[in-house]
Amino acid sequence: MATKIRDIMTGSPTSVSPELDIVTVARAMRDEDIGAVLVAEGDDLMGLVTDRDLVIRGLAAGGDPKQQKIGGIASTATATVGPDDSLDKAAQIMRERAVRRLPVIEDGRPVGIVTIGDLAMEKDEVSALADISAARPNT
Template sequence: MAQHVRDIMTSDPVTVEPQTSVAQVARIMRDEDLGAVLVTDGDELRGLVTDRDLVVRSLCEGGDPEQTTVAGACSDDLVTVTPDEDLDHAVELMREHSVRRIPVVDHGHPVGIVSLGDLAMERDPESALGDISAARPNT
């Protein structure tokens, strides 16, 4: 069983700049089969945006998705972990902050994302969430 975040995190996360349009981020998510991307300013983590964020914080507001930037749709009050932290700590943070994904940072720079699905596949692969998380995309 993996003991550290680095053992199960998704490495080399997809990142976008804050001025990237919501439409472009949606296309990236579709093309890369992602549910979340990190928002960075240069090499500094500024936020995380999920497919749900795009809908709830942006599209439903009625703006032009080609003109609306991801800066207003992303979560910027982030909880982060380092690659060397224990998985138990990541689980505690997810519970405490009611989040499904946590950016992984090393010396302030984003290096990965750990998700609830990653944890389920590692800790309980026979669970419904572990089974769904391990399944191939149905796109």
């Protein structure tokens, strides 16, 4: 059983510039079959954008999505974990902050992302959340 974040995290997370428009980022998420991207300038993590953010803060807000910058709708990444942190620490942070994804930071730069689904599959593989997280996406 994995005990450290590095054992379950998705490595080499997709990062985008805050200057990209939301349509470009949405297409990248579709093409890579991912539900979140990190927003960064170089190695400096600025935030996180989920597919839900694209809809709620982007499209539903109105305006031209080709002109709207992803940095304007990103959630600030206030909670992170390190690759050598425990799964329990990540679960505690997610619970306290009510977040489903945590960027993984090592030596000041993003190296991965861990999700509530990753934790569920590792800590309680017979749970409904683990089953849902392990299932192939509906496309």
